[in-house]
Amino acid sequence: MKHYLSVQDIDSLDHWVEEARDLKEDPKKHKNLGSDKTIGLLFFNNSLRTRLSTQKAAMNLGMEVIVMNFGSEGWALEYADGTVMDQGTSEHIKEAAQVVSQYCDIIAIRAFAGLKDKEEDEAEKVLNGFKKYASVPIVNMESSVGHPLQALADAITLAEQNTKARPKVVLSWAPHPKALPHAVANSFVEMMHLQDADFVITHPEGYELNPEITKGATIEYDQKKACENADFIYVKNWSSYSDYGKVLNQDKNWTMTPEKVGKAKFMHCLPVRRNVVVADAVLDGDRSLVIEQANNRTYAAQIVLKKILEQ
Numbered sequence: 001m002k003h004y005l006s007v008q009d010i011d012s013l014d015h016w017v018e019e020a021r022d023l024k025e026d027p028k029k030h031k032n033l034g035s036d037k038t039i040g041l042l043f044f045n046n047s048l049r050t051r052l053s054t055q056k057a058a059m060n061l062g063m064e065v066i067v068m069n070f071g072s073e074g075w076a077l078e079y080a081d082g083t084v085m086d087q088g089t090s091e092h093i094k095e096a097a098q099v100v101s102q103y104c105d106i107i108a109i110r111a112f113a114g115l116k117d118k119e120e121d122e123a124e125k126v127l128n129g130f131k132k133y134a135s136v137p138i139v140n141m142e143s144s145v146g147h148p149l150q151a152l153a154d155a156i157t158l159a160e161q162n163t164k165a166r167p168k169v170v171l172s173w174a175p176h177p178k179a180l181p182h183a184v185a186n187s188f189v190e191m192m193h194l195q196d197a198d199f200v201i202t203h204p205e206g207y208e209l210n211p212e213i214t215k216g217a218t219i220e221y222d223q224k225k226a227c228e229n230a231d232f233i234y235v236k237n238w239s240s241y242s243d244y245g246k247v248l249n250q251d252k253n254w255t256m257t258p259e260k261v262g263k264a265k266f267m268h269c270l271p272v273r274r275n276v277v278v279a280d281a282v283l284d285g286d287r288s289l290v291i292e293q294a295n296n297r298t299y300a301a302q303i304v305l306k307k308i309l310e311q
């Protein structure tokens with residue numbers, strides 16, 4: 001595997017999940033695979049889980065790790081060709097990507113959507129800029145439109161917890177005071193397309209995700225109905241896609257409660273706003289999988305890095 005940019009780069013989800021679960025049993029099994037190799041983790045946005053779990057995964061494989069908060073500490077990058085750079089940008093992605101490639105054998109990048117301009121976000125200028133000009137593999141640590149490391153960790157968590165041949169899995173929108181990107185929800189939907197499950201997406205009208213991504217999925221606008229008899233309920237806020245980046249409502253009736261969760265297991269990628277997105281009683285209850293999801297981020301990253309190092 002040359003790059004890990006989206007869920008589409010997973011050639012067999014079942015095999016990857018199986019291998020990740022093996023790694024979880026013995027994380028240092030391949031502790032020399034990455035010796036003498038360096039990964040650069042470039043953050044244009046904040047992180048807790050992605051930063052630490054990807055670093056931990058690389059260390060488990062014997063890699064050296066360089067971390068840079070590129071967004072706040074690096075030069076402001078220019079992405080357009082032929083620009084007269086007499087305004088705010090100081091360095092072109094062409095040089096930056098080539099230079100970082102000299103220091104690193106793998107480059108991992110976090111660069112969120114700006115949520116102002118759909119076309120610009122979907123062009124993925126940071127991720128694709130590094131892919132175009134770097135000479136080493138690129139890993140997506142959450143881009144404008146996808147968070148494939150999170151989706152892979154979620155697939156591991158589902159596999160560990162599922163007891164049915166065809167579980168009912170619900171992806172539910174929840175309220176949030178700020179406009180959030182679609183990346184986690186998009187990659188979760190893409191990952192669920194690869195699973196044998198009764199998959200339902202529920203959200204208020206106006207919060208439809210990119211129809212190209214949700215094509216074929218069941219959409220139910222009644223959250224309570226969607227959650228009936230669910231085995232897993234994955235909650236996430238996202239801003240409007242059609243009215244791009246807007247917060248259309250903050251309806252507290254969509255907050256996830258113990259009543260709606262019922263006998264299902266509760267999932268969320270974290271960080272989460274308590275008693276806005278989900279009630280304390282759900283997060284603190286024994287149906288919550290959120291801490292194990294975060295734990296599985298290490299093994300998701302480790303299987304991705306292992307596959308790249310084995311090329």
Ligand code: CP
Binds near residue numbers: 051
């Ligand atoms: N879920 C997730 O990506 O967490 P961080 O934003 O803290 O990395």
